[in-house]
Amino acid sequence: MCSRQCHQTNPRHHTKSPSSNVLGAWGFGISLFGLLMTFGLLCPLGLLLSFLGLFAKKRGIAIAGTIIGGIGTAIVAVGVGSIAMAASAVHHYQVEVPKIEQTRAVLDTACVEVETYRQENNKLPEGIEGNKLVLKYEDAYGNAVRYEPEEGNKFAIRSAGLDGEFDTSDDQRMLNTERGLNEPIASHATHFRGHHGHRHCSW
Numbered sequence: 677m678c679s680r681q682c683h684q685t686n687p688r689h690h691t692k693s694p695s696s697n698v699l700g701a702w703g704f705g706i707s708l709f710g711l712l713m714t715f716g717l718l719c720p721l722g723l724l725l726s727f728l729g730l731f732a733k734k735r736g737i738a739i740a741g742t743i744i745g746g747i748g749t750a751i752v753a754v755g756v757g758s759i760a761m762a763a764s765a766v767h768h769y770q771v772e773v774p775k776i777e778q779t780r781a782v783l784d785t786a787c788v789e790v791e792t793y794r795q796e797n798n799k800l801p802e803g804i805e806g807n808k809l810v811l812k813y814e815d816a817y818g819n820a821v822r823y824e825p826e827e828g829n830k831f832a833i834r835s836a837g838l839d840g841e842f843d844t845s846d847d848q849r850m851l852n853t854e855r856g857l858n859e860p861i862a863s864h865a866t867h868f869r870g871h872h873g874h875r876h877c878s879w
Contacts, residue, residue, distance in 0.1 A: 700729025700738030707745035716755075719748025772838075775816035776848065779835045783850035786810040786821050786833045791852065800831055815848070826851075 703726030710718025723745030729738030789809055794800050801809060806823035813821050815835040822842060824832045830852055837846035 697729050697732040697734040697738055699725050700732060700735065700741060703727070703729050703745065704737045704741030707741045707748060711744055711748040711751075716748035716751040719745045719752060723749050775838075778816040779837075779848050780850070782813050782815050783821060783833045783835060783848060786813040786823075787831075787850055787852055789813075790823065790831060790833070800825055800829065806831065824849075 703722045707719050707722030726738045726741030726745050810823045811820050819836050819840050822834045832851045835848040836842045
């Protein structure tokens with residue numbers, strides 16, 4: 677009788693204590709360590725574990741780990757983004773800018789070629805004929821440039837740019853100017869590389 681009564685009056689002996697939040701604890705620890713010791717590098721892992729720990733019953737430590745992990749992850753994201761932007765800027769100035777300048781020089785030379793034709797024939801070439809004239813000129817990306825006649829006795833020379841496709845946002849285009857029409861183009865075409873001050877085209 678006594679044993680049965682004791683068994684009935686002490687049900688806590690058969691009740692399991694709630695389990696601890698292991699994921700939340702690990703997430704908090706990794707997040708805190710990552711923020712203080714690794715400048716946030718381990719915080720994404722701590723954030724993930726803490727987030728998973730939010731689904732357990734004891735969520736206090738998981739919430740703290742999520743906050744700390746989020747702060748550290750944000751610091752890492754800003755750092756990685758800054759490095760990526762710096763690398764992109766370095767690549768632009770070391771690789772892209774020289775190619776843009778090289779392409780500009782090619783467009784200028786092709787422009788002089790067309791102006792020479794104008795002086796010799798007293799007219800601008802037609803579209804197909806003009807493109808035959810400039811077909812030998814390639815931009816810095818290895819693509820032939822294109823001749824584009826326009827109204828008002830004007831023309832332009834176009835590079836397809838990095839993507840190799842005309843009429844896209846990265847095209848480079850050079851338009852001849854009225855100033856160049858009245859100067860001795862043929863002599864400049866012969867000595868173009870030594871006289872960069874005598875250009876007859878502008879952007």
